[in-house]
Amino acid sequence: xxxxxxxxxxxxxxxxxxxxxxxxxxxxxxxxxxxxxxxxxxxxxxxxxxxxxxxxxxxxxxxxxxxxxxxxxxxxxxxxxxxxxxxxxxxxxxxxxxxxxxxxxxxxxxxxxxxxxxxxxxxxxxxxxxxxxxxxxxxxxxxxxxxxxxxxxxxxxxxxxxxxxxxxxxxxxxxxxxxxxxxxxxxxxxxxxxxxxxxxxxxxxxxxxxxxxxxxxxx
Amino acid sequence: xxxxxxxxxxxxxxxxxxxxxxxxxxxxxxxxxxxxxxxxxxxxxxxxxxxxxxxxxxxxxxxxxxxxxxxxxxxxxxxxxxxxxxxxxxxxxxxxxxxxxxxxxxxxxxxxxxx
Numbered sequence: 001x002x003x004x005x006x007x008x009x010x011x012x013x014x015x016x017x018x019x020x021x022x023x024x025x026x027x028x029x030x031x032x033x034x035x036x037x038x039x040x041x042x043x044x045x046x047x048x049x050x051x052x053x054x055x056x057x058x059x060x061x062x063x064x065x066x067x068x069x070x071x072x073x074x075x076x077x078x079x080x081x082x083x084x085x086x087x088x089x090x091x092x093x094x095x096x097x098x099x100x101x102x103x104x105x106x107x108x109x110x111x112x113x114x115x116x117x118x119x120x121x122x123x124x125x126x127x128x129x130x131x132x133x134x135x136x137x138x139x140x141x142x143x144x145x146x147x148x149x150x151x152x153x154x155x156x157x158x159x160x161x162x163x164x165x166x167x168x169x170x171x172x173x174x175x176x177x178x179x180x181x182x183x184x185x186x187x188x189x190x191x192x193x194x195x196x197x198x199x200x201x202x203x204x205x206x207x208x209x210x211x212x213x214x215x216x217x218x219x
Numbered sequence: 220x221x222x223x224x225x226x227x228x229x230x231x232x233x234x235x236x237x238x239x240x241x242x243x244x245x246x247x248x249x250x251x252x253x254x255x256x257x258x259x260x261x262x263x264x265x266x267x268x269x270x271x272x273x274x275x276x277x278x279x280x281x282x283x284x285x286x287x288x289x290x291x292x293x294x295x296x297x298x299x300x301x302x303x304x305x306x307x308x309x310x311x312x313x314x315x316x317x318x319x320x321x322x323x324x325x326x327x328x329x330x331x332x333x334x
Contacts, residue, residue, distance in 0.1 A: 032304070040311035047319035055326045083267055087260065094256040097298045101238075101252065196300075203298045207291045213263075214287035218270040219280050 028193035035200045042167075046208050049160045050215060056156050057219075065153045070217075072139045079217060085128050086213045089168075092121035093206040096175075096199050103182070106189035112182045115195075118202065119175035122168050129165050133158075160212060167205045174198050255297045262286055 056062040073079060095117040102110030143154045178198050181187065187195055240247045240254025247254060266286050269279055296302050301309055 032308070036308045036311040040315055043312055043315040044319065047316055048322075051319050051323040051326070054323060058327060079267070079271060083263070086263055090256065090259050090263065093294060093298055094252060097252045098250070101250065200299055203294050206298075207294050210287055210290045210294065214266060214283055218266060218283055 024191050028196065031193050031197045032200065035197045039200065039204050042204065046160065049163065050211065053156045053160060053216065056152060061152065065150055068149060069141060069153055072141065076135055081128060081132055082213065082217050085125050086209065088121045088125045089206050089209045092118045093203050095121065096202045100192065100195050100199050103187050103192045103195055104189055108182050108185065108187065111187065111195065112179050115175050115179045115182065119172050122172040122175065126165055126168055157216065161216065164205065164208055164212060171202050171205050174201065251297060255293055259290055259293060262290055
């Protein structure tokens with residue numbers, strides 16, 4: 001049977017073996033629960049705006065409009081730009097989790113290197129998204145296309161992708177904050193809750209992009 | 220290194236030293252996180268091939284959606300550590316998604332135009 005208690009968290013179990021580390025375990029569990037609750041609210045927002053796109057996509061006019069938009073995207077900026085962005089985020093998630101692995105081994109320099117790589121990949125992602133938006137708007141895909149054949153698409157496309165982009169920007173700033181904290185020696189093999197909680201956020205941003213990439217750009 | 224010392228260090232550092240990637244019973248000399256990353260990359264390329272290269276059939280879209288959900292599940296399970304943490308955290312993802320799926324289903328059965 002599935003254990004539903006918070007006590008299952010490994011940090012709590014491990015810290016209980018040490019002396020005087022109970023408060024770290026409790027803090028870690030509280031932080032993680034708070035982050036998961038925040039993510040629950042984020043799931044509601046993202047799922048709602050993605051479902052608005054899906055309802056439009058499966059509607060009578062939406063399919064034709066989306067096919068036209070996909071043709072425009074294939075000409076330029078091309079599906080390859082978005083694919084590169086997808087790989088950037090997947091790689092950044094890998095860097096993040098490798099950073100966590102390093103601090104679990106008490107290697108602060110390793111953590112800083114991996115977290116900085118995560119931040120750089122996030123910055124490149126946002127820059128490429130800016131390029132994509134610029135090209136799409138030059139090709140007539142604007143927020144509002146009233147009166148022409150692309151009517152109704154712009155807001156349904158830009159709302160989820162821009163909201164996601166905003167999360168990446170926040171994530172980059174948070175990554176830099178984590179790197180700064182690591183440089184000041186605030187994390188160790190026994191105290192890395194701050195890194196773990198940032199990781200939850202960053203991986204969630206990756207999960208959302210995995211869904212957006214398929215639902216908006218591929219299907 | 221004695222077993223006692225190894226166990227003590229495992230507890231102190233808060234992780235298992237043998238975190239090699241295992242697939243279909245075979246162990247690879249790379250971390251689990253790297254193995255998952257390689258799988259995510261391969262599946263993404265396959266999705267792209269399905270969308271852009273392979274001619275589309277009736278199963279293409281459902282297959283792409285299943286692959287996407289699979290990728291998301293891999294990230295949540297291994298990178299967000301749901302495989303080690305309390306399963307109650309999964310409710311934070313599953314309950315809102317189920318609610319929105321039900322809402323979306325309701326929306327799709329509402330007539331698009333009034334007659």
